[in-house]
Amino acid sequence: MASRARIVGGRLLQAIPVVIGVVIITFVLTRALPGDPAAYFAGDAADEASIQQVREALGLDKSMPEQFLRYVGDLLRGDLGTSLSTGQSVLDDLARRLPASLELTLTALILSCIVAIPLGVMAATAPGSWKDHLCRVFVTAGVSLPTFFTGILLIYIFYFVLELAPAPLGRLDFIFIEPDPVTGFYLIDSAMARDWETFWGAAKQLVLPACTMALFTLAPIARMTRAAMLAALSSDYIRTARAAGLARRTVLMRYAFRNAMLPVVTTLGMVFSFALGANVLVEKVFAWPGIGSYAVDALVASDYAAVQGFVLTMALLFVALNLLIDLAYAAIDPRIGFDGA
Amino acid sequence: MLEIRDLHVTFETRNGAVDAVRGVDLDLAKGETLGLVGESGSGKSVTAFSILRILDSGGQIASGTLTYDGIDLSQANEAALNDLRGREISMIFQNPRAALNPIRKIGHQIEDVLRRHARATRYDARQKAIAALQEVKIHDAEARYHAYPFELSGGMCQRVVIAIALACQPRLLIADEPTTGLDVTTQKSVMDLVRQLSIARKMSVILITHDLGLAGEYCDQLVVMKDGQLVEQGAPATLTQTPQHSYTRRLVAATPLPGKAIHDLIEDGTPHDTPQISQETGLSVRNLEMTFAGKNGPVHALKGISFDLKWGGALGLVGESGSGKSTASSIIARLLDPTGGEVLFDGASITATPARAFVKDPRRSAIQMVFQDATDSLNPRHSARQAIAEPLKRLTKLGRSDRMARVFELAEKVGLPAPLLDRLPHQLSGGQKARVGIARALALEPKLLILDEPTAALDVSIQARVLNLLADLRESMGLTYLFVSHDLAVVKLLCDEVVVLRQGQIEEAGPAEDVLRSPKADYTKALLRGARWASLMDDVTPVTF
Incomplete structure (x- = not known):
């Protein structure tokens, strides 16, 4: 187990240069964005003097290296700065919105795996049969329907026509009280508080956006499962097992299946990271207060601190995710892992 | 016990149905060992797979009966078959490492079979699995129980596959090329193990092999197959000494045996002149060392080897996997830089030029290589013509038409018909691909040709042709060969000198005749003993120790 701990430590060390790189790149890129945040926040009626005043208040009059040093200094103190558009500290904003996005994405991925993996396995065991064709139809539909379209379609059917789903207005209907934030995941927090009413309220709100995301992420997972299973099933050790x-x-x-899991886990990691970013359309359609919509708003407003905070958070998340995938790999496959190969 | 009547197996392919087996009749008695011999595409493996009904997808038994113990296996349902598989009839495969689940402990894989056929319960499975490992002579079975296939050698893996196959005491074992891909000495121990166990358990064995010598030594009865049909059948001695069918005759002739000359391998072979070997040293390897940085500390692939090769000579570099023979040939071919020692070519050091810069060295054309796998060493998108022309394009200043003329000339020299020049590698047979590889190596008129197991992947009859081609070329062009091989029989045919390598060190070196007739090192003796055809034929002088 000591060696396992050493691998984790090694991977975390490898992440340090990545994070430093991300800090530099986000800083430079946000500065390269078109638009002058000082002019934007000073408002339409502002004159040259008041814009200059805002600029000084934001520290934007300083030279680039000086701004960068201040930014890094703040980061080291755990200060991500203050968002100009919300007026809150970026750290607080992210702490509230990240769990919303994670809860949505994770639920969607779990849903998607529950459907996609059996579908892929089923298709692989009978290539060319109706099961295989069913899988193909699902996969094609999943990729070809854009999320905002499936989202609106689902809202139309389940909210407007059938009236089964609640109004697509965020994480929780206003009649419920937000659970005490422990993990930030409403489902977990309310369950921990044994507040089942809130739990159901949150779950109902979650179903439609999660289904929308799941439909979208279904395709790569099902397809990879099918391909990996086909490869595994035609291998020599399967013949040995059959002959025995x-x-x-x-x-x-x-x-x-266990052998086929290896490529599937890799795909899962990729799908997760890209779903977290692609969330924004679903968040917009369902008024979900996640980080995707936060980042887009911040970007439009040239809200430097918020954009930098968002990109940094995503980078850290990816690092953590990759570590998790490596560990999952090592757990499944005895051939890798013990010397970081 | 097993009776196959008029078996036909067809495969559905994109180009329509292909008949892989066309009317095979076989009988196997209890306790008998039957050898199914044939070259690739003869249908021998398909016949075996249809007994267990584990044909690849698209393949099916079109007609015929397979009766085992009164049950027609061709009609039996999947559940009944699954009950027979592993319990009554078992199978072991070639490439044992791939035949085991790579991410499951070998002990658990044995348990799976034991539990499936109710030979063990959850409580005694572990103990019985360890006993099964002990039975196939795996030392320290208790510790090996927890090993994964990648932690074991190829020979060990094959023992595990045998343990899985024999765990439930089957009465029939089908061995599909069980020694292919294993070292010579390991091959012998694996086959001896199969024989011992089959005698002890009065088990019948069907041995499928391309190696007539191997089948002759271990089988009571031989069946020769070609193109999905039986060609000839009989006791090993009669079959190999008085083959009736012309194909069997060709096959027997092509099998390299001690005492045979290289032209004996093919029907229309003409004897070769005694090679003209100059007194001048062409290649001189001095104290060559190679150390790789491994995961668990440095790996010493070569621990200081030295040998000389005269112009016009042919030296066989013999060894099993891990002996360092491939490392040595890569260094001499200047694809790899040694960590110590030097290689002199025509009196001047070639290792002084780094491998990366050697392509610009004028001596690059003089040292060329023929690679082991004719398929993998050809670009799949280049036609034979392009493959042969490539070195001419890169290293000579020949114009387009001169180049094409040279390609034709080379193709003729290696016996590759001109119409085949425009084909891609996958449209060529194994032997034709080998010829393309040789023509490519000859394109630059090298003085030294390094042959890295050039016939290892070929059928014996093709191997016989390629070996004769190499002998012809040596005679007509005065080439010097460095022949890297694990196969002593082939080395003996082609080489005048032998260097036996083991774990990066020279075990024994000297004239081929002397080393193979009266080996001094124990290891060379073990290698020769592994080359088991010695006892097969009486009219051939056996190798004496």
Whole structure:
């Protein structure tokens, strides 16, 4: 186990240059954005003098290296700065909005895996059959329908026509009280508080956006599962297992599926990171207070601190995610892991 | 016990149905070992797979009966078959490392089979799996129980595959090329193990192999297959000494045996002149060392080897996997830089020029290489013509038409028909691809040709042709060969000198005749013993120790 800890430590060390790089690049890129935040925030009626005043207040009159040093200094103190558009500290904003996005994305991914992995396995066991074609139809539909379209379609059917779903207005209907923020995930927080009414309220709000995201992420997962299962099923060790008379279930699950999981886990990691970024359309449609819509608003307003905070958070998340995938890999495959190969 | 009547197997492919097996009849008695011999595409493996009904997708038994113990296997349902598989009839495969689940402990893989056929319960499975490992002579079975296939050598993996196959005491074992991909000494121990176990358990064995010598030594009865049909059948001694069918005759002739000359391998072979070997040293390897940085500390692939090769000579570099023979050939071919020692070519050091810069060295054309896998060493998108022309384009100043003329000339020299020049590698047969590889190496008129197991992936009859081609070329062009191989029989045919390598060190070196007739090192003796065809034929002088 000591070696396992050393791998984790090693991977975290490897992340340090990545994070430093991200800090520099986000700083430079936000400065390269068109538009003058001082003019934007001073308002339409501002004259040259008041814009200059705002600029000084924001520290934008200083030279670039000086601004950068101040930014890094603040970062080291854990201060991500203050968002100009919300007036709150960026750290607080992110702390409130990140769990919303994560809750949505994770639920969507779990849903998607529950459907996509069995679908892929089913298709691989009978290539060319109706099961395979069903899988293909699902996958094609999943990728070809844009999320904002499926989102609106689902709202139309389940909220407007069938009236099964609540109004698509954020994480919780106003009649419920927000649960005490422990993890920031409403489902978990309300369950911990044994507040089942709030739990159901949050769950109902979550179903439609999560389904929308799940439909979108279904395709790559199902497709990779199918391909990996096909490859595993045609390998020599499956023939050995079959020749030994092992039950079909054992061959399929214990021999083929576990080997096929390796590429699937990689895909899962990629899908997760890209779903977190692609969330913004779903968040907009369902008025979900996540970080995707926050980042887009900040970008439009040239809100430097908020944009930098967002990009940095995403970078850290990716680093953590990659670590998680590596660990999952090492857990599944004994061939890798013990010397970081 | 097993009776196959008029078996036909067809495969659905994109280009229509292909008949892989066309009317095979076989009988196997209890306790008998039957050898199914044939070259690739002969249908021998397909026949075996249809017994267990584990044909690849698209393949199916079109007609015929397979009766085992009164049950027609061709009609049996999947559940009944699954009950027989592994319990009554078992199978072991070639490439043992791939035949094991890479991410499951070998002990658990044995348990899976034991539990499936109710030979063990959850409580005694572990103990029985360890016993099964002990039975295939795996030392320290208790510790090995927890090993994964990648932690074991190829021979060990094959023992594990055998342990899985024999765990439930089957009465019939089908061995599909069980020694392919294993070292010579390992091959022998694996086959001896199979024989011992089959005798101890009175088990019948079907041995599928391309190696007539191997089948002859271990089988009671031989069946020769070609193009999905039986060609000839009989006891090993009769079959190999008085083959009736012309194909069997060709196959017997092509099998390299001690005492045979290289032209004996093919029907229309003409004897070669005694090679003209100059007194001048062409290649001189001085105290060559190579150390790789490994995961668990440095790996010493070569620990200081030295040998000389005269112009016009042919030296065989023999060794098993891990002996360093490939590392040595890569260094001499200047694809790799040694960590110590030097290589002199025509009296001047070639290792002084780094491998990366050697392509610009004027001596690049003089040292050329023929690679092991004819398929993998050709660009799949280049036609044979492009492959042969490539070195001419890169290293000579020949114009386009001169280049094409040279390609034709080379193709003729290696016996590659001109119409084949425009084909891509996948449209060529194994032997034709080998010829393309040789023509490419000859394009620059090298003085030294490094041959890295050029026939290892070829069928024996093709190997016989390629070996004769190499001998012809040596005679007509006065080439010097460095022949890297694990196969002593082939080395003996082609080389005048032998260097036996083991774990990066020279075990024994000297004239091929002497080393193979009266080896001094124990390791060379073990290698020769592994080359088991010695006892097969009486009219051939056996290798004496």
